[in-house]
Amino acid sequence: MKKTLTTLALGAAMAAGPAMADLVFPDLSYRTGPYAAGGIPFSDGYNDYFTLLNERDGGIGGVKAKVVECETGYNTEKGVECYESTKGQGALIYQPLSTGITYQLIPKVTADNIPLHTMGYGRTSAANGEVFSHVFNYPANYWNGASGVVNYLLEANGGDISGKKISLVYHNSAYGKEPIRTLEELSKKHGFELVALPVDHPGQEQKSQWLQIRRDRPDYVVMWGWGVMNQVAIQEAANIRFPMENFIGVWWSGAEHDVMPAGDKADGYKAVTFHNVGRDFPVFDDIQKYVVDAGKAAGAGDQVGNVLYNRGMYAAMLAAEAAKTAQEIHGTAEITPAMMRDGMEALVIDEAKMEALGMPNFGPSFNVSCENHGGPGLVGVTQWDAESKTWSLISDFKPSDTEVIGKLIEEDSAAYASENNIEPGCK
Amino acid sequence: MFYREAGDFKVSYADDSQTFPIKFDRYRYYVVLAVAFGLIPFLINDYWANAILLPFLIYSIAAIGLNILVGYCGQVSLGTGGFMAVGAYACYKLMTAFPEVSMFIHVILAGGITAIVCVLFGLPSLRIKGFYLAVATLAAQFFLVWLFNRVPWFYNYSASGQINAPERDTFGIIITGPNAPAWATYLFCLIFLAVCALIARNLTRGTVGRTWMAIRDMDIAAEIIGVNPLKAKLTAFAVSGFFIGISGALFFAVYLGAVEVGEAFGIQKSFLVLFMVILGGLGSIFGSFAGAAFLVLLPVILKVVGVDLLNWPTDIVAHFQLVIVGALIIVFLIAEPHGMAQLWRVAKEKLRLWPFPH
Numbered sequence: 001m002k003k004t005l006t007t008l009a010l011g012a013a014m015a016a017g018p019a020m021a022d023l024v025f026p027d028l029s030y031r032t033g034p035y036a037a038g039g040i041p042f043s044d045g046y047n048d049y050f051t052l053l054n055e056r057d058g059g060i061g062g063v064k065a066k067v068v069e070c071e072t073g074y075n076t077e078k079g080v081e082c083y084e085s086t087k088g089q090g091a092l093i094y095q096p097l098s099t100g101i102t103y104q105l106i107p108k109v110t111a112d113n114i115p116l117h118t119m120g121y122g123r124t125s126a127a128n129g130e131v132f133s134h135v136f137n138y139p140a141n142y143w144n145g146a147s148g149v150v151n152y153l154l155e156a157n158g159g160d161i162s163g164k165k166i167s168l169v170y171h172n173s174a175y176g177k178e179p180i181r182t183l184e185e186l187s188k189k190h191g192f193e194l195v196a197l198p199v200d201h202p203g204q205e206q207k208s209q210w211l212q213i214r215r216d217r218p219d220y221v222v223m224w225g226w227g228v229m230n231q232v233a234i235q236e237a238a239n240i241r242f243p244m245e246n247f248i249g250v251w252w253s254g255a256e257h258d259v260m261p262a263g264d265k266a267d268g269y270k271a272v273t274f275h276n277v278g279r280d281f282p283v284f285d286d287i288q289k290y291v292v293d294a295g296k297a298a299g300a301g302d303q304v305g306n307v308l309y310n311r312g313m314y315a316a317m318l319a320a321e322a323a324k325t326a327q328e329i330h331g332t333a334e335i336t337p338a339m340m341r342d343g344m345e346a347l348v349i350d351e352a353k354m355e356a357l358g359m360p361n362f363g364p365s366f367n368v369s370c371e372n373h374g375g376p377g378l379v380g381v382t383q384w385d386a387e388s389k390t391w392s393l394i395s396d397f398k399p400s401d402t403e404v405i406g407k408l409i410e411e412d413s414a415a416y417a418s419e420n421n422i423e424p425g426c427k
Numbered sequence: 428m429f430y431r432e433a434g435d436f437k438v439s440y441a442d443d444s445q446t447f448p449i450k451f452d453r454y455r456y457y458v459v460l461a462v463a464f465g466l467i468p469f470l471i472n473d474y475w476a477n478a479i480l481l482p483f484l485i486y487s488i489a490a491i492g493l494n495i496l497v498g499y500c501g502q503v504s505l506g507t508g509g510f511m512a513v514g515a516y517a518c519y520k521l522m523t524a525f526p527e528v529s530m531f532i533h534v535i536l537a538g539g540i541t542a543i544v545c546v547l548f549g550l551p552s553l554r555i556k557g558f559y560l561a562v563a564t565l566a567a568q569f570f571l572v573w574l575f576n577r578v579p580w581f582y583n584y585s586a587s588g589q590i591n592a593p594e595r596d597t598f599g600i601i602i603t604g605p606n607a608p609a610w611a612t613y614l615f616c617l618i619f620l621a622v623c624a625l626i627a628r629n630l631t632r633g634t635v636g637r638t639w640m641a642i643r644d645m646d647i648a649a650e651i652i653g654v655n656p657l658k659a660k661l662t663a664f665a666v667s668g669f670f671i672g673i674s675g676a677l678f679f680a681v682y683l684g685a686v687e688v689g690e691a692f693g694i695q696k697s698f699l700v701l702f703m704v705i706l707g708g709l710g711s712i713f714g715s716f717a718g719a720a721f722l723v724l725l726p727v728i729l730k731v732v733g734v735d736l737l738n739w740p741t742d743i744v745a746h747f748q749l750v751i752v753g754a755l756i757i758v759f760l761i762a763e764p765h766g767m768a769q770l771w772r773v774a775k776e777k778l779r780l781w782p783f784p785h
């Protein structure tokens with residue numbers, strides 16, 4: 001039914017005159033359920049950036065960008081439904097913001113020849129582009145994040161954390177389990193003790209985990225949480241008076257809505273990040289002028305400048321730049337998903353480009369190549385100030401332990417390749 | 428007029444006890460089969476297969492399985508999600524251990540393994556009933572999910588704890604993995620559904636089904652007239668487990684392709700299938716189909732109407748869906764406790780009398 005309607009509408013548009021097809025960017029968002037607190041700002045940022053491009057620049061390379069939003073509720077079944085319903089509309093790139101849905105889509109997008117960008121989430125070993133031809137996770141992945149946390153702790157302790165005790169509180173899912181392997185390797189290398197404490201979906205029940213932390217008295221607690229789990233964990237940490245400055249979250253556990261419920265007690269909580277925070281960038285003036293003031297902001301329009309809003313905007317920016325690159329390579333404004341993939345693989349982000357986009361020093365400079373779909377993996381650390389209610393960067397973007405991570409990526413992607421009969425190599 | 432026994436002469440006992448005694452019903456059944464097997468495979472595309480038909484077929488199998496346990500035998504179970512997980516993990520282990528064996532055999536074996544597990548967890552039903560049994564099966568749900576999360580052997584020691592269905596075929600046709608054609612996955616599930624429904628229908632019409640229903644209606648009376656409760660309850664658990672295991676295996680291998688046990692087979696799955704059975708109609712095979720179709724189609728229809736036609740925000744539509752499903756469950760419980768199957772039964776009764784009602 002829907003298909004016929006679309007066909008009819010398309011037919012009518014064709015008959016009416018040579019209309020330019022839009023560049024379709026599906027947004028598999030979640031504005032409902034226990035993970036909505038993170039899904040809403042990300043999706044708003046993603047939508048608003050494309051609105052900005054349409055309003056200010058008239059689209060990408062003269063073609064309007066169209067964002068098709070589809071609610072997944074962080075649920076893999078709905079994610080599949082969203083994927084199937086949007087891929088027929090010429091979807092150029094998928095960014096599901098869910099590791100579970102990513103695992104589902106990796107084989108599907110490869111078969112359907114559509115690129116998948118999982119920025120800072122998804123399957124880490126997708127950084128190996130020789131095996132994962134259609135999956136990209138630049139500019140940083142989970143294992144960079146894990147290593148970034150450990151590097152930061154090394155720095156704070158003068159380069160020696162042997163004998164220290166680190167507890168990992170993680171979401172008991174593919175997402176939360178992802179860093180364990182890297183942290184285990186790093187614990188061997190640096191001699192710290194790792195205790196992993198799983199928290200089951202959705203994460204409201206954490207009393208026993210924090211009781212154990214209270215008993216164990218770890219030197220540091222690292223968190224791999226998402227959604228409502230973050231808020232509960234930070235509250236629980238405050239309840240047992242765990243020193244907040246020794247509590248570090250991954251980038252999915254470090255946004256305003258995560259720390260606000262705990263109030264002043266959350267002061268000093270830290271989180272790693274792969275892009276800058278705050279709204280002190282010229283691009284936000286444009287967003288205010290062309291999007292928010294024009295009444296075109298997505299959602300309630302109250303998320304501008306939040307950590308996850310920035311990340312959504314950054315994801316949209318990388319997608320738009322890849323689309324531009326693809327347009328240049330193939331010499332046509334109306335690109336296909338296959339061209340988009342080429343654009344992503346040839347993407348070059350340097351400081352001059354970021355400056356021109358109004359995002360100086362917002363994210364790292366990097367070049368994507370067929371061998372490396374993972375970017376440089378630079379990790380910074382942010383800290384929450386409860387009084388001024390802001391996140392600020394306390395440690396600049398630094399490289400992670402590529403020696404350990406590279407080996408793990410090699411292993412895991414080789415396992416995937418042999419499971420699925422993929423011949424690694426660059427075409 | 429056209430829906431009645433009159434003029435349809437039965438000349439043998441076999442004719443007299445057939446599944447669909449009314450001619451119109453019989454032909455309708457053949458037409459449904461013909462369309463499902465002969466027409467839809469030629470028209471199907473990825474969207475229809477993955478968003479609508481596969482979930483419908485797979486949930487129907489699960490609903491039939493649960494209906495046998497809850498609707499026919501009266502043993503309340505909240506462990507459906509856990510038992511589906513057993514089917515999925517059994518299928519995964521078999522698929523990876525014996526790649527050259529046909530998918531049909533893997534799925535059937537997965538059903539068999541689930542049947543054994545289900546019987547194990549059904550043993551307490553000999554001592555406890557009603558709510559207490561529901562709690563015992565709830566324990567099964569949580570234990571099984573915990574087990575599959577905890578023991579790396581089940582997910583072949585993969586880093587993420589997820590299981591991914593590799594590409595497997597049957598008779599040279601790819602059934603699982605991203606390259607499987609839509610018609611093949613659809614037909615594969617349809618064959619399982621058709622056979623399961625046929626078995627379930629005939630079991631419930633025969634001796635086994637009658638002992639289940641006797642136990643359901645009053646277990647002490649059933650025991651007095653010579654029904655063995657041990658045998659009746661455990662066969663119900665076994666058959667139910669077999670169907671639920673098949674649906675879990677198909678759910679993982681054919682439909683989703685990658686599964687995370689806590690997310691895909693959590694407690695909400697148990698409730699979803701239970702709602703299908705309650706809304707569709709307890710103790711009715713048709714009800715299982717109706718309930719599954721209803722709960723699979725409703726979100727899709729609401730999405731198409733709300734988001735695509737009316738251009739409402741996606742979150743509003745998603746919230747509306749919760750409100751509507753919740754309201755419908757309450758309405759059904761009050762207005763028609765026997766579910767959609769009862770509506771269908773009443774409609775047929777009316778049709779028989781039409782156009783001259785009493």
